[in-house]
Amino acid sequence: MNGVSEVFPEAEHRECMYHLVQNFKKRYSGKVFDEHLWASAYSWSPYMFDKHYQAMAAAKAEAMKYLQDTHKKLWTRSQFGTASKVDYVTNNLAESFNNWIKGEKQKHLDDLMGTIRQKILIKWNHRKRVARKFEGKILPHIVQKLKDDSYNLDIEVITSSPEGARLEDHVDDFFSVQKFKDAYAGSIPCIPDKSMWPKATLGFFMHLPCLKSTGGRRKNRMKSAVEGGSKKKSKKxxxxxxxxxxxxxxxxxxxxxxxxxxxxxxxxxxGSNDYTVPLQSMYLAPFHEETVQTEPMEVVLPQPSPKKKIGLKKKLTPKKLSIVPACPASPASPASNTRSKKKVGFK
Structure with a gap:
């Protein structure tokens, strides 16, 4: 990270708020940080930033000292310069670019740069055609964003009024249609293709880099409720x-x-499955309710075959098999026929 300030000394070096929060949560947590940490990053004015910052400092002063010592880059909108019109507090632009060339990273460096150049040419041509269709002074999506942001403010955003006040007078020229057209008015000069390069004998062959898939967090990150993301919606x-x-x-x-x-x-x-079909509909000829004597016919329905129960047979071991000695003979009596005559039993 120190190389950016050395190569680009006049550039504004910002820090990704998402990674800052992830490192901060490993040491400090609490409701006060959930309510004020992201809010301080999104604050436009120094007054609102100081208000959220002081609320966290009053709850835990050592946490704010940790931010001052370890995160010295810019991470709040209130400290961003006006030269750059990008107000992102995360590195979503870099993540989007990496995802844009994700399928080309396995190529050689020269082939990779050629592919990126082709992608930029296609994007350049597309936006030049879009710029020709714009009318007015301010870009349409900027006007729509102003209307959406003013929805909860109970005011109405108008493009013009009888008094002469116009919306275009209060928007920076960076968001004008003319600036958009000027950005894509030029053309990218052609450069020789790889096939037109001078041939050289290096004495070795450079193979493609061996890239291995590495684990990590998901690329399409979903905002949490603290960042202002939507909560989980229950399906009705x-x-x-x-x-x-x-x-x-x-x-x-x-x-x-x-x-x-x-x-x-x-x-x-x-329902309809239990509906009884009328008797008349079962015959093709007309049906008359007359008693006709016919011989009774016996209908034999097929009997279902009994199902055999499949189970494990228990084997009788010699220990479980025992012989019960016979009972002594008893004198003949009327009750002798009711006595058990079983001689052998199983325990």
């Missing part, structure tokens, strides 16, 4: 009757009563 149930969310069919009040009755009949088992 859709009613099959009225197709509205938030209730079931048996509590539906906006649906058709016949549909609800049919649904109840289907769920209770008295």
């Amino acid at each position: 149930h859709e009613c099959p009757i009225c197709h509205e969310l938030g209730h079931h069919w048996y509590t539906c009040k906006n649906g058709n009563l016949e549909d609800i009755t049919a649904m109840e009949a289907e769920r209770s088992g008295t």
Whole structure:
């Protein structure tokens, strides 16, 4: 990180707020930091930044001393310069660029630079065509952003008024349509292709780099609730009757009563499957209710074959098999026939 200030001494060196918070959480945590740390980074004015900073310093002074000693780069919008119009507090631009060339990183350096140049030419041509369609003074998405930001302020953003006040007069020229057109008005000069380079014999062959996939955090990072991200949304149930969310069919009040009755009949088992077919519909000829004497016909239905239970057979070992001695003979009596005559038993 020190090389940036040496190579670009006049450049503004900022620090990624996401990595700052991850390192900060390893040492300090609490509700006061969840409420004021990210808020201080997004603060535009020095007054609001100092307000959030002092709230954290009053709760834990050593935490603020840690920030001053270890994170000396710029990480709050209140300290950003006005020369650069990028107000990001994270390194999302670098992450987006790395994802843009993710499929080309395995190439040689010269091939990689040629591929990046081709991507820039395509992007340059696309934005030049977009700039030709813009009209007005301020970019359309900037005007829309001003309207969205003023939604909760209970004011109305207008582009002009009878008094002569115009929205364009209060927006920086950097966000004007003319600046956008000037940025892509030029053309990138052509350079010789790799096939036109002079041939050279190096005495060795340079193979492609061996890249191994390394573990790490996910690239498409989701903002937490502390950063202002959306909370987890619970999926609502859709009613099959009225197709509205938030209730079931048996509590539906906006649906058709016949549909609800049919649904109840289907769920209770008295639906269309249990409908009794009239006897008239079973014959092709006209049916007359007359008594006709016919011989009774016996209908034999096939009997289902009994299923055999498959189980483990228990083997009788000599220890479990025992012989019970025979009982002595008893005198003949009327009750002798009711006595057990079993001589051998199993324990």
